[in-house]
Amino acid sequence: MDMVYHPYECNTKCSMNLIIKKSQWKDESLLSGLFQHLERYEAKLNATAKTQENCSLLQEIRDINNLLIDSEIVIGEKDSILSAAGGAAEHGEGLVIKFVFNAVTVNQNLHLSSDKKSIIKPLWLLVPTSYPFSPPVILEMLSEVSEGLGDLSTIAKSNLIYSLQHLNQPRTLMNIATSWERCAREAILEYAQARGGGTFSSIYGGWEMCEKYF
Structure with a gap:
């Protein structure tokens, strides 16, 4: 046939x-x-x-x-995703997430007294459907500024972008998250030190190994 x-x-x-x-x-x-x-x-x-x-x-x-210690990755809620849709649409489809800085090692009560929100605004990202072949994209979601705090969110984000530009490995969620946590923590500590505050380690230095002599 x-x-x-x-x-x-x-x-x-x-x-x-x-x-x-x-x-x-x-x-x-x-x-x-x-x-x-x-x-x-x-x-x-x-x-x-x-x-x-x-x-x-x-x-x-x-x-x-x-x-992570001082921060957490949170999947965007429906209303948050709609707010971020403008920025996300420019970069294609994917999952919208945010990095929330909790400041556990700095001060668990570190927030604005009026609305109990962290002085470091969440960092929004879009994880494209082609991830990990395409890196996550940082969305422009840091327009609100905490008055009197030197715009710590913008400082932290600027330091993050600089850090990622000098990264010698593929840009993954892991290295973005750890870099963001470090940059947010440093922004807060620098602000505190400029006003006479800080943590024990930032004031007196870190712990070092010492030999005990008898």
Whole structure:
């Protein structure tokens, strides 16, 4: 029986040869149904791959949060995502997250007395769907300034951008998160030291190993 081999390419980087009888080659309804079935199969493969990628990203976020001390990665809530949509739209699709600075090692009560918010504004990022092949993108979400505090959020963000520009490794969530935590902490300590304050280590120096002589 004569057969026709028809190649089919799908967006999931898979290909297959369809074996179709010559007598059925011109049957439009048969071909239409066949290709619709293949499209549904391809959509299922895409959905499965996306689910696996999302699970991997969420696990990475959990692992990073377990290592952070003064900050935390939080997935943007619905209203927050809508607020960030303008900046995110410029960089394509992805997951909107924010780095929240809790200042555990500096002062757990370090916030503005009026609204109990941290003096360091959250840093918003977009994790593209192509991550980790494409790095996370910092969104412009630091427009609000804490009055009388020297705009610490802007200082911390500027230091972060400078730090990332001199990074010798791929820009991942991990190194952005650790860099942000360090930059936010340093911005607060520098502000405190300029006014006669600071932590024990910033005033007296860090602990050092000493030999004990008898």
